[in-house]
Amino acid sequence: MQVAEWQRERLKSHASIAKYTAARLGGTADWLYVTKPDDPIESLAQLVSRAWLEGLPVRVIGGGANILVSDKGVRGLVIVNHITQIEIGDWHDGRNVSVTSGTGLLALARFCAAQGLAGMEWAVGVPGTMGGAIVNNAGAHGADMAQSIAEVVVLEADRGPQLYTRAELAYAYRTSVLKHRADNRFLVLLANLILTPDDPAQIQARMEHNNAYRKATQPPGASLGSIFKNPPGDYAGRLIEACGLKSHTIGTVQVSPIHANFFINTGDATASEYYALIRYVQAEVLRQTGIELELEVELVGEW
Numbered sequence: 001m002q003v004a005e006w007q008r009e010r011l012k013s014h015a016s017i018a019k020y021t022a023a024r025l026g027g028t029a030d031w032l033y034v035t036k037p038d039d040p041i042e043s044l045a046q047l048v049s050r051a052w053l054e055g056l057p058v059r060v061i062g063g064g065a066n067i068l069v070s071d072k073g074v075r076g077l078v079i080v081n082h083i084t085q086i087e088i089g090d091w092h093d094g095r096n097v098s099v100t101s102g103t104g105l106l107a108l109a110r111f112c113a114a115q116g117l118a119g120m121e122w123a124v125g126v127p128g129t130m131g132g133a134i135v136n137n138a139g140a141h142g143a144d145m146a147q148s149i150a151e152v153v154v155l156e157a158d159r160g161p162q163l164y165t166r167a168e169l170a171y172a173y174r175t176s177v178l179k180h181r182a183d184n185r186f187l188v189l190l191a192n193l194i195l196t197p198d199d200p201a202q203i204q205a206r207m208e209h210n211n212a213y214r215k216a217t218q219p220p221g222a223s224l225g226s227i228f229k230n231p232p233g234d235y236a237g238r239l240i241e242a243c244g245l246k247s248h249t250i251g252t253v254q255v256s257p258i259h260a261n262f263f264i265n266t267g268d269a270t271a272s273e274y275y276a277l278i279r280y281v282q283a284e285v286l287r288q289t290g291i292e293l294e295l296e297v298e299l300v301g302e303w
Contacts, residue, residue, distance in 0.1 A: 001031055001054060001077065003047060010034060017069050020061060020080050022127055023222045023263075025271040026069025027301065029078035031056070037084040041100050041189055044083055045155050048187050051077045052157045059300060060187060062102060062129025065225045066136065068278075070301030071271045081131060085190075086111050095150045097193040101131030105138070113207055118198035119148045124207040125214040127225065131188045135178045136296075137171045141210050146171035150192040154178070157185035174229055174296055219258040222265040227278060228293040236293055237261035240281055243288045250277040275303070 003011055015032035018024050031051075035044060051058045057076030061067060064080075081102035088097060097117065099108055105123035108130065112120045122143040123133070132138065133145045134152055149166045156162050170177040178186065228236035240246070240260035247257045249266075251273035256262040263277055278295070286292050 001056065002050060003033075004043075007033070007043070007047065017061075017074065017078055021064035021067060021069055021224075023064075023068070023224045023265045023269075023274065025071075025265060025269060025274055027071045027073030027271075029059075029074045029076075031077040032080070033077065034080040035082050035102060037082050037102070039083050041083055041085065044079070044081065044102075045161075045187065045189060047079065048077075048155065049157075052185060057184070058187070059184070060101075060131060061300075062132050063104065063127045065127045066132060066138075066297050067300045068224060068271055068274055068297050070299070070303050072302040074301040081129065088115055088117075091192070093150070094194040095192045097195055098190060099130055099193065100190045101129065101134070101188040103130045105129065105133055109207060112195055113200060113203040116197055116200045116203065117195035118203050118206075119143075119193070119195040121203060121206045121210055125211045130191060134169075134188050134191055135176055137174055137176050137179075139174075141213070144171075146176075148193045148195060150194045152191045153189045155187040155189055157183075161189070217259060219256040219262050219264060221256075223256070223262045224274075224297050226261050226296050227263055227281075228261055229296045231291055231293065234291070235261075239285050239289055239291060239293070243281075243284050245281055245284060248277070248281070250280065253277045255281065275299070 010033055012032045014028050016028050017026040048058050059074055060079045060081050062081050083100050083102035085100040086103060105126045105128050109120040109123040122139060122141045126140060128138055137145050152164045154162050154164055230236050237260040245255050246260045248255045252267035252269040253273045254264050254266050256264050282293050
């Protein structure tokens, strides 16, 4: 793959992806490129455009949560996006924060709190980045990404940079129009947010409450986050627990004894073991309750 001279030392061939995923799972990428927080967002756009021009599939990941990477690896180019840029302004129609897609949700939440801007308190403790949060409409504590989005700049292989309004993103529970695109030839570059001015002390108090609740109810360890979406009117974790599956183990992957919608890599697990546990839990919940749990995590690579 051809890249700029300054990028060559970062471009690795047949490199392991596992350490860049939350559950420490997955095989190798044909090509792997890890960005730095202070890289210009334009350099990411140029890199992805070059890969598309060469006919390479591109997969961009952030914090590595909510994705299960196959043991067989990923064909093409995998980019780990850490590019972190947050700009505060006073733009039209209430837009007051611009943030790049590689920015961590925790970093953004803390930054906004310090600036006295409310709306991202839910993100404290969420192990993800803005890019994934935008595509998946990430959320917690009764709030989600859609509530703060004004518009998103998306690079498309065939049309170049495009501006998507919140309405055009068609947000719903843990989904968006971007998530349902079959071609995957797009890249979220940045988002403009509308946040509400508030007392920094009050914002900080809400963040501390959310963080304490998260630590009390969600397990530590190598996990991908919530495995299944909550079905209408119920909770995936409650259904899994009711079926007697808490602590069920396949290989070294365990249904958490603390929260049944989290699966923990307790040792040197494989992605295949993780996937086998997912399928087993799905089948048992369907058999016992008649409810088919829908994956919240995404399967990446060759399965």
